[in-house]
Amino acid sequence: MKLLIVTVFSVFLCSCANMTVTRTEVSTPGGLALAATDAKDFGSRGVHVTTNCGVGASNPSAIYIRPFCIDSAVFKGDEAASSGEMPIRKALTPVELAEDLKEELEKIAPARILKDTERPRVGWLITGHFTVVNGGSPFGRLLFGPLGIGRSFLALHVNIRDVERGLVVYEFDMAGGSGVQGKFGTLRASGLGKATHFDLRNAAERIYLTLSTNPNRYGARSSLALQ
DSSP: OHHHHHHHHHHHHHHHSEEEEEEEEEEOTTOOOEEEEETTOTTOTTOOOOOSTTOOOOOOSOEEEOOOBOTTSEEESSOSSSGGGHHHHHHHHHHHHHHHHHHHHTTTSOEEEOOTTOOOOSSEEEEEEEEEEEOOOHHHHHHHGGGTTTOOEEEEEEEEEETTTTEEEEEEEEEEEOTTOOSSOBTTBOTTSOHHHHHHHHHHHHHHHHHOSOTTOTTOOSSSSOO
16 A cells, blocks of 8 residues: 555656647648647637648657757756856757757667768658746745645647658647756656756656557557457
């Protein structure tokens, strides 16, 4: 019983710190239509879907990642040991996300981070840009973390293009952060540490989960037939 309580409590804490897809645009294989959905307005009258059966793109032969643009992003909070180091940390943030993405997306197909001069010829090309990177305040999380004080926040836009067809197959916005984590943190939140590293990993994992058909193997059976 004690183990069950601890497990449920841990899951609850972990769920507080995460990344969420907030808005999506999906193009079907024929490239004939676009289905736009907004997580904040499911009943929007602006959502029109006319597709060739609505089948989405999947199973790319390869995945190429170009580090996301960050030049125009808001970059603040607990990101560096000094203000002089902040420009370096900002410049390296896209590199860190690209490395996390490569590790996660290799579960779908062979993945590679592109150099500036490289152009892929097959598979999917993943690009994007950061909107906000805010490491929050460790001091705020120490004193008032459960109230949401000092929370970190990360917002970015993701673009996925089928290189061979020259078609954007998926495009979505993401946002999230440490949530109401306190000083101890969780598997998904840093506590008093550098929260952005956790947020970047959570973002990479969410992108993998979003692009996978059934990553958690729900419904999988060991037997050949229902009893």
